[in-house]
Amino acid sequence: MRRQTTTPRREPSLRVPIVVTLVGELDYPSAARANRELDPVTAGDRPHMVLDLTRVDFLDCGGIGVLCRARRRTRAHGGRLSLVITDPRFLRILDAVGLTGSFDILSAAPDTARPADDGPCVTGCDGPVSAAAAPHS
Template sequence: MFKDHEESTPCHTERLVGGTTVVELRGEIDLCTGPPLSARLDALTAGPFPDLVLDLRPVSFVDCSGLRALCRARNRVLARGGRLRLVTESARLLRILRCVDLGGAFEVLSRLPEGAVPAPHPGSVPHPGSVPVTVG
């Protein structure tokens, strides 16, 4: 009935590229992992004009708690005059967003924006949380 949640615990890495924070999420975003993720996204969206890219390509599952964390981050970014982009190639996630009437709520990209690719580059500054961090 209960599965071993350790397999689904999402990890994330963060890096600052120019003024954009790129967060790569991995694993499942569900009832157990959504709240700590939401807390981290709150911290990343606390200042004025946050520019946040969430790379969801390595995410294997998102439930309503994950959607809540994404919506909360979106609302905080918009309230502070910032920008939030989701990166996903998952037809399943895009279908879920459409089914819950969030299809047009997010700026969705199929790949990382130019300059946000994880390669050393003169304009990038490592973020203190740039090593893998377990959330949840």
């Protein structure tokens, strides 16, 4: 008799977004570190990441590069990236460089965020970066 194995398959509609909160400055000096920490979150099959920038104090071209890299990586793996931005300065920066339409912009992170089961917990910028999974709505 042949032994049959079944691998559980997670349907895309059941995937939960990973909410990553950045803290501090997202700038040129912190970009390499932030990229190293975000890369595992953006890898894999169909990643959906919500990048919460509400605790970021400063954003420059290096930070924009981090956002573009995360967007490119999630799309390359069939996923998507959303940004939580409440600071009008950051919205103006994205608009000035023509990137406003390149991201899903949210006014708040999902209320239902919960810690990810052994999910990524990363540090970056000049402060902590935390990750949590939120039920997909």
